[in-house]
Amino acid sequence: MTDLGTPGIDLPDHRGRTGLDQTGRDLSGNPDVVIRDVELLATAWHVLRRTTYDYRHRDGRWSTEQRETYDRGDGATILLYDRDRRTVLLTRQFRYPAYVNGHPDGMLVEAAAGLLDDDDPASAIRRETAEELGVTVGDLEHVFGVWMSPGSVTERLHFYAAPYTADDRTGPGGGLADEGEDIEAVELDFDDALRAITDGRIADAKTIMLLQWAALSGPFRAG
Template sequence: MQNPNISILKTEILSDNWYTLNKVTYSITKKDGTTETQSREAYDRGNGAVILLYNKVSGTVILTRQFRLPTFINGNPTGMLIEACAGLLDNDNPEDCIKRETEEETGYKISKVEKVFEAYMSPGSVTEILHFFIAEYSSEMKIANGGGLQEEGENIEVLELSFNDALAMIESGEVMDAKTIMLLQYLRIKSIV
């Protein structure tokens, strides 16, 4: 149901280079009944999906490492980030998207995924909803090296880590990606691995 206290007055495109940055002017009726006009910027990059692959028998998980410019310009000296496999939906449904991304990025071909939740990752400025998945993997599912698509400029390193080492990397600061932390903690809370 649409919020009756919010009315969009104007939307201006500030940038449409990589994704779309809009300036949205809206009126909001506050709790005291007064109405105020406000402007905010919202970055629309589409919705995405993320998955954490785990192996109960070996007690391992599959993560990736790649360069992330925003982290580099905000103090990450190498710009490298360890993450769970993820990607934008690109007009796919979340399940098909994450199966495709898993194969492209990690080289594992999975057929069964379990959706665990959805979350807004940065709701103050980004419109994206992220669909979170987990899936079991085995060595027999490895059909390629992974690494992402060259035409998308991806240069992804695939990491197979013990689940306990991955959890410890949160505390040490080696894993700083929110979606990855959320999925690792999910596996921990549910005692899946």
């Protein structure tokens, strides 16, 4: 904060953003929620806000509540599958938040994913798949859109699936080095990937959801 203003509010922050304290002030879809104030707590890269609102309980009683929300933007993820060879193509990369919270080495096997930034979900996942796995995606199937951690994180994640073959791997993958990414492509037999959920080798929520979708109603469903 300066005498001339506050970065992210009336001065651009390091990403050129202003008005970050306005998000949510105009919400009117739920008559039992009245937004009173939005405070900007942090804008280092994503945005942390504290919102004060009045809430009408089911018994008619009103109370004043405060919630902190972490806004990192929306994202997209994809399961690449080869039906004929019965394989899926995933990633392996280091995830510090998992490492600091008990994962043995922080190396998670995951479906390719990324933030939308300024793209629509389909364009974003095509971009991320090319960057992380070196795969040029053809037809996309939209599986579902899900709020992954609605108690505190605003992100909605768009889930996709698409077939792939060895010929579709047209680039090196690995992620963007200038963003610190170091991503390994991991091809797994689909049945082994399902076993990896049970034994803990795959412990990432979005990946588990896509693998179970593939088994229940997707490309590897029985019958």
